[in-house]
Amino acid sequence: MRARPGALQVGSFRGVPIRIHFSLLLALPLLAFSFAGTFQQAAGAADVPPGSLPGHPLMWGLVVAVGLFVSVLLHEMAHTLYALRHGGEVHGITLMIVGGVSELAEVPKKPRDEALMALVGPLTSLGLAVVLASATWLLKGLGLFPLQFAGFTLAMLNAVLGVFNLLPAFPMDGGRIVRAALTPRLGVLKATRVAALLGRAFAVLFGVWGVVALNPFTLVIAFFVLMGAEAESRQVRMRVVLEHVRVATLMTPRAVGVDLDLSMADAQWALRREHTQMLPVTNGGHPVGRVSWASVEAIPEDERAGCMVREVMEDGVVAELCEDGWTALRRMAEAGVPLLAVVDEEGLLAGTLDWNDLQRGMTRAEQELERKDSRTGWPRERPA
Incomplete structure (x- = not known):
């Protein structure tokens, strides 16, 4: 598919364009200011004396924001590498607030392949968290407090990124794993409905949490989780309907x-x-x-x-x-x-x-499929 609107290309990886969505650009300064406000607590968690860290807390907030950008990029590169090595075609990588999107020419037909491709991203983030946490532990007692603090913070970022993307809801990777697990029994459309419904539920929870905690960053995440769940549901519905119309x-x-x-x-x-x-x-x-x-x-x-x-x-x-x-x-x-x-x-x-032709045809086909659904159920995904 073509580049997503609101995205700016900043480079490429193995011939695949890398773009930054405006949602990530919005998240980075929010994260920088948010982290600066909790600088003392973060230093304590890293077992680093705050006075031993040079620079203003906002500078460290910027370091964390850039670290998030790099972490999301590595996470998405893992998805892309898996797709390319298994014969897939990737049109672009778009880095977003909820992790990122590898724009495939087509979603894997086999549920197992989709699950594995979704899983490699969070596993990469969690693996980086383990490596960085181990490096931080080795630095303890050496007096290299800035490196120790940076390593600890980046380890926590990657751990949060990995766990967040394993949430069983769209548009996170966990939602794709849920869909892959449910598709053999329910078919791709109903499985997508379940994952999208979970995405809406998590969006509501994030929104309530953001209001209660007065955290604008969480509210932004809630908005993009909701939009991502809706977009995924619409695209799959369109695919299932149009695959059955000539x-x-x-x-x-x-x-x-x-x-x-x-x-x-x-x-x-x-x-x-x-x-x-x-x-x-x-x-x-x-x-x-x-x-x-x-x-x-x-x-x-x-x-x-x-x-x-x-x-x-x-x-x-x-x-x-x-x-x-x-x-x-x-x-x-x-x-x-x-x-x-x-x-x-x-x-x-x-x-x-x-x-316009596609929209008119979809309306007619959906009406027919709804009637069929009431009798026999929605059509399942075509075999690969």
Whole structure:
């Protein structure tokens, strides 16, 4: 899938883009100020005299915030490495307040693979916590108080990160493990509903805790846990529904597009005639691109008759009649295009598919599946 909105790319790992979501950028200063307020208690917990630590508490709060960033990054890299080594394709890593997201081309079909991929992240965090705690213990008595304090604090951060992500609720890794465990019995949709429901429950608990403790950081976490649970539930529902509907059923039938050798004035009239914002560009009936109303308006009106469609058309993406709607939606999202040209067995234009078509088709399919659910239950995940 494409990059998540509100995320900024800061680097890459094995060719996989690394992005920071604004939620993590919001969390870091909150954590820095929060830690600065508990600096004395933290030093006591680390068995370090506060006076032996140079610098202002806010500086140490910033160190903790950066340590959280690095810890989340290592946690997410573990997920990515597992996916890549098992033949998966990862489009990006987005670091978020609740841990992060490895943007897979497709969620593993086998529940066992999904559970293992989810588990490696928390295990990495907990492993780092053990290593850092051991290093901190070895530093005791050597008088290296800044290193001892930093090691202890980072160990606690990774321990909290690992345990937090093992909570059995979406969008945490523990929620994916719960779904993987329930899928063989309930099917992926009902298993996702259970994990999402647990996510909402934990979000409420975090919210109540944040209000009682007057902790804005906990309230922010509650908000993103709730949003993550809802988003995961919607995506899986969409996947289950669209996997059972063919593109031929979803598309708008359209046998004629805008010919490659026509002018932009002709394209303008074609768009008006079809009451649409975009049409496929064809060559001998075969889709070769797309032309939009925006591209027409970008050309002065008195120049449109002399400007050819082939000169300004954009790349097009096609789908086949026999494909399922989920495959078509993924292709649309990965290519970043709002319209697919649907072709028949001979590669000739048969119709178009856009987001409105998918929404209408989903509404009809969901109604049918709800009726089926009342009689036989929701369809289970397809075998790998």
